Amino acid sequence: MSYVDSLLSATSGSSASSTTSSSTSGLGMDAFLQLLVTQLQYQDPLDPMDDKEFVAELAQFSSLEQLTEINSGIEGLSTLTQEQQMIGAVNFIGKTIEANGTAVNVEDGAATSVTFTLPEDAATCLVNVLDSSGNIVRTVDLGATTAGQVEFEWDGKDYDGNAVDDGQYQVAVTATNADGEVMTVTSTMTGTVEGIQQVSGSYYLDIGGGRYVAFTDITNVVNETTTTEENS
Known part of the structure; x- marks a missing residue:
């Protein structure tokens, strides 16, 4: 393996493992071409570079250039995707949304609601409220519950009837059908x-x-204007 071959192997491996490195952090095409010219200038006249070896190194340069262009394209696509996410996120500001999640926020004793969906009628339905440490602070027994969407509104109190501290809590719903089988329950906030x-x-x-949701978790955007008009 020639000196240029070894440099190409090392640099190609580095380029494949990191597509976000700056082009100034390694040798570029101009530097590699300069190395090749230098190699030709200082080669042994009695043992010159073989034509096939020379063509092979040129092909390696071409492959490296293509790899660099692909890496640059991926970086540009990533930047464009982030910009589109930013624009999309800004458009949601001020709008009321529904999203997958189980977080409940308590402020001044009032708790936000969580809506969960039962795939079929439930013979039993328990809602556990957990604090930030995962401790159950309250269990609410809803009993037999009809299939469909069920809005759970917690009164913000613990087992002893005392108001809990303001902050974020989580709800976990456990429901069983008539055969005693545990059902898969989805929740939205x-x-x-x-x-x-x-x-x-x-x-x-x-x-x-303190509740944050990703774009992929959004299930609905509530049109408050339409809702108000329908109610009137």
Whole structure:
């Protein structure tokens, strides 16, 4: 393997493992071409480079250039995707949305509601409210519950009837059907988007009370204007 071959192997491996590195952090095409010219200038006249080896190194340069262009394209696509997410997130500010989630926020003793969906009639239905440490602070027995969407409104009190501290809590629903089988229950929460936050390149919507939802978790955008008109 020639000196240029070894450089190409090392640099190609580095390019494949990291598509976000700056082009100035490694040798570019111009530098590699300069290395090739230098190699030709200082080759042994009694043992010149074989034509096939020379063509092979040129092909390696071409492959490296294509790989660099692909990496640049991926970086550009990633940037464009983040910009589109940012624009989409901003458009949600001020709108009321429904999203998958189990978070409940308590403020001044009042708790936000959570809506869960039962795939079939439930013979038993228990709703556990957990604090930030995962401790159950309250269990509400809803008894037999009809299939469909069920809105759960917690009174913000613990087992002893005392108001809990303000903050975020989680609800966990356990429901069984007539045969005693545990059902899969999905839960959604509602809130008005107050802002956005970026985490690891992705944007999340702030719906108040420390509750954040991803775009993929949004299930519905509530049209308050339409709802008001229908009710009137």
